[in-house]
Amino acid sequence: MAAEGGADVAVAAPGARRERSNASAAWRRFRRSSSGVFGLTVVALLAVVAVLAPALAPFDPHATSRAAFATPFGGPHILGTDNLGRDVLSQVIWGSRVSLIVGLAAAATATLIGVVVGALAGYFGGWFDELLMRVTEFFQVIPRFVLALIVVAFFGSGLVNLILVIGLLSWPQTARLVRSQYLSHKTLPYVDAGRALGMRNARLMFLQILPNVMGPVLVVASLDVAQAILLEASLGFFGLGDPNLTSWGGMLNSAQTFIRRAWWMSVFPGVGITLAVLGFNLFGDGLTEAYDPRMAPR
Secondary structure, eight states: OHHHHHHHHHHHHHHHHHHHHHHHHHHHHHHTOHHHHHHHHHHHHHHHHHHTHHHHOSSOTTOOOGGGTTOOSBTTBTTOBOTTSOBHHHHHHHHHHHHHHHHHHHHHHHHHHHHHHHHHHHHHOHHHHHHHHHHHHHHHHSOHHHHHHHHHHHHOOOHHHHHHHHHHTSOHHHHHHHHHHHHHHTTSHHHHHHHHTTOOHHHIIIIIIHHHHHHHHHHHHHHHHHHHHHHHHHHHHTTOSOTTSOOHHHHHHHHGGGTTTOTHHHHHHHHHHHHHHHHHHHHHHHHHHHHOGGGSOO
């Protein structure tokens, strides 16, 4: 047993060194990507605003005031108020928290499902691969927004429901990517060496191969966050967001009938959605350049 453990370490050590070297090289390439750095800056600012929302918001986002009905920006209400007298700036700040929670949690759910499905399909192949890919294709051809509308309308629009619905509809792209990576990695020498040492399939799949394919997975995950934020905002716009939470989509829903009289009610949450989606997309582009040297600027 001791000899086997020593051999396992001997196989894992070069892999660990290779991962650290690849990560360092990827970080250097990422820093040379101006769009990626800008996207990371936007994402970091969004995270700070979301975390510090209770301290940054000047008013309670749910507090109404008849005296401040749809007032333009200025004075104590920097971005104005909505049709119920609620402070728009405070709503935008708290809405960033909802968007970030839904985006990250839904993307994490999609990534977890996609990695497991793709790893099983790519590693084992054969009829198991065919079965999992047919299931993946089924989920991939379903109109996500339409199905999300139906599911949320029937089962409710709580925060957990939104996360689960968006996550369960967003994993096929990750699954197909991971499958293709596993198909190419499972025949490489380091995997053959692990098999020769008697490593179990689970260890080979998730401790040996997975760390070497996480670069492309992170790229897709960052784009999934952007798509999840956009989908959550779209559901909120149609009145299917969580009514107990302040969200950018919910703000747009409230602003529909006041778009001419109080344009600021729709403009500022729209800017928030745009910046969040743009930030994660640019961050994903930077990760693409970092993990694929062929995409890096010359």
